Amino acid sequence: MALPDKLEIIKYMKLENLGFDKWFFDQKIDLRNPDFNIARITAVDRNSYLIRNEKNEVFAELSGRFTFHAESNTDFPCVGDWILAQYYDSDSFAIIHEIFPRKSFLRRKTAGNKIDYQMIATNIDFAFIVQSCDSNFNLRRLERYLVMVNEGNIKPIFLLTKADLVSLEKLNNMILEVRKSNIDCKIIAMSNNTVHGLDQVHQVIEPEKTYCLLGSSGVGKTTLLNKLIGHDLFKTSTVRDKDSKGRHTTARRQLIILKNGAMMIDTPGMRELGTFNAGKGIDESFSEIQGLVGNCRFTDCTHTQEAGCAILAAAKNGELSEERYKSYLKLIKESEYNNMSYIEKRKKDRKFGKFIKSAMKQIKKNNHY
Ligand SMILES: Nc1nc2c(ncn2[C@@H]2O[C@H](COP(=O)(O)OP(=O)(O)O)[C@@H](O)[C@H]2O)c(=O)[nH]1
């Protein structure tokens, strides 16, 4: 790529405030077209987008060419994406032409039986995995979130909210449980009601970095976001007394710029967290198990019954906790099963595509008199 001229460097410097760094600058994407401007997707609403650059935030739509070439739903822009857009009507509206490669991403399996990816947000530096102390605390769910976050090259921070609802002893026990299970990530216990721990949250939120809030609905994500913004910009949910579950109130994902220049994406609670093609995410989330894999006698060891399996041996002699072992196997199995179904489906889709193409040719031929 040719060296950028001065003007482009100046433009780049300002976009840096929104998280555009050298990594994006170095991607194979042609930045020389003077009609195209770099911007970041801040909200998505079906086919309509909000994009922000160093000047302002405007509505945008996809170019026809972009829509035509998109093969799967993950090809479409998502909150957090960097794009190239052409501005019109004195910069009040834009058309999106290209999307930058993603430095990191948060994606899950679509809910239900369908095997496909759903992109939740992209280009995130840190994910707050949020669980509330009262009834939401669950190590296995935490592991699922960690797999998703690690798979997408995002750094996790575990946030235990509603610390005001439990005794200090109970709170310390929960933190100890996380530590004992070998889960390796920063933990912050806090309360939105008493501001306990809020200073620690402030400390990890840096300007020009992008964060997201992940977790079940009702755990206090939006309340925290409002706290960080400084006023009640977003509606929080009232928790139903019986099951302490909140109702879904975060309808769409949006990238918000905080006072100190950090960016935050709130996500709606996810009921299902299917794991799918997440080998890297699983390995990184279960690093104590990953460290043993090399010691198994067979390279294709499934760690379920083989003689000479180092993981089985560690689970038997108590070196590895049984819960962690079971959780690991379950996630690996699920991830591989979903991936196989996905590959099958893609094969069928491709076959169908070929069938349509040859049928069209036939029709054209037949129409030739
Ligand atoms: N006791 C207590 N309640 C909280 C705390 N944070 C949030 N809540 C309440 O929990 C409910 C759900 O909060 P909300 O922010 O909407 O949760 P979200 O679904 O994760 O965004 C609301 O009624 C909040 O007032 C907290 O730290 N302590």
Ligand SMILES: [Mg+2]
């Ligand atoms: Mg919410």
Ligand SMILES: [Zn+2]
């Ligand atoms: Zn093994």
